[in-house]
Amino acid sequence: MASLAFSPVNKAPSIKPETTRTNRSGFVKASLPSWRKRLPESHRVNVATETLVSSQPTTIEEVDRTGKLAAWTSVRHERWEGELVVEGQLPLWLKGTYLRNGPGLWNIDEYNFRHLFDGYATIVRLFFENGRLIFGHRQIESEAYKAAMKNRRLCYREFSEVPKPVNFLSYVGELASLFSGSSLTDNANTGVVKLGDGRVVCLTETIKGSIQIDPETLDTKGKFEYTDNLGGLIHSAHPIVTETEFITLLPDLVQPGYSVVRMEPGSNERKVIGRVNCRGGPAPGWVHSFPVTEHYVIVPEMPLRYCAQNLLKAEPTPLYKFEWHPEGGSYVHVVCKASGQLVASVEVPLYVTFHFINAYEEVDEEGRVIALIADCCEHNADTTILDKLRLQTLRSFTGVDILPDARVGRFRIPLDGSPVGELKAAVDPDEHGRGLDMCSINPAYLGKKYRYAYACGAQRPCNFPNTLTKIDLVEKKAKNWHEEGAVPSEPFFVARPGATEEDDGVVISVISCKNGEGYALILDASSFEEIARAKFPYGLPYGLHGCWVPKE
């Protein structure tokens, strides 16, 4: 690919003239929100052309000198918006907005966060229309972010970071607030979903960290409040969201188990579909994601379990808020969506996963459902992956291969009352370099028999997934995309309107480069070859999960 000249042209249809102004270099400056206007100048996060953080590299030369990848370096500015120069050709049918959320700010002044999951949420927007691409990013104005910016210190408990008590009284107060949930973060840095009614919500694992945003301006509209009385403090970071429903799991730390809940479009009220009691331990297994089939919700009970003692600790443990309990076993439970009944609960080999890929029903010749198949990015039951996501480890790649192996873990859950299920690799892991995470599928195949999964894989040696991989689960082969030194984020599949083939569409990924630069990459999903790329004004930090908001 030839190198690109970057030319910001601010023609973004989303930019409201009254809230933005353009400076000489074409960057869009935002007017300050009221909570920031109250801050002394020295306490404000700088916008657009000014640097956001002092302890991170801020120029490409500095990035080169320090050797820090854009992926693990805090976002350079609080916000930016403008049109990108596209190299290659964007399909004219590609009309809509790709939103991608992730933890983009990992420090408060000189204080550096430890873990990838700690960073304050940065939402990225790629708006495609008529072969053109408008790009923007912005910080989500959670209470945790605003308080940190105002007080210049950590004020809420993040994934691994805990605010330092200033004295004994505040320590006691801190413990009390942990139980009430008031000290937990609302930093919605994990994903973003478009509800069936069009509302766009950023999410994390704390329930209070559900924040509605405007998908055009990226404005934080406010808390997404659940109006039911279900209580609880945490939920799965990955609800299943379709045009007709929102299904999620609420882990119950008091009576170990999970509630399966459903919310309709237009409503803020979750209703309980069913409940599963844990079988293997004193606390529920971590449930970052879960899969569904057409008729069932699959509830994973991993041996990596929430741990009350670790929740109380000020310093992170190697497993953070969790504990590994292989002695209690690993389980997968199945709840019928229509009746809420538990229809299967099987013991399976030990497993560790963040992300389920998809699931479907296996039928016999008479069309009876005899088993469920559920696929996930499985880390060979090795919990060390969690600690490999420490920023220090990610930033200090020495050329030694340290990424633990992962595979497409395929569960087979029989529905005939058998007490055990199977877990095997669905594809030879060497096909994707024995690295695997951050997956997507064609959403039309959600819960149905499917053939293709897109994910990040590995080209070794590496310390983090560094390829994009398209896995053919029928042929048991993978096609891989790799560029030296690049860290690609979740490959996100967007179907061509009217497509009949499962892989007729594009795959979008945000790439963070070794030299501090970055670009949007668009692959043809069928050939898995590049069709376009568009360079950002500067590289972006690694992000997690996205969603597609089609333009009607």
Ligand SMILES: CC(=O)/C=C/C=C(C)/C=C/C1=C(C)CCCC1(C)C
């Ligand atoms: C970014 C990502 O994938 C996961 C983020 C998880 C978070 C922010 C979890 C936070 C938690 C607390 C602050 C305390 C309670 C436990 C737990 C849900 C892990």
Ligand SMILES: CC(/C=C/C=O)=C\C=C\C=O
């Ligand atoms: C980045 C990640 C999990 C993100 C959760 O949302 C996992 C990476 C695993 C590496 O193989």
Ligand SMILES: [Fe+2]
């Ligand atoms: Fe995730």
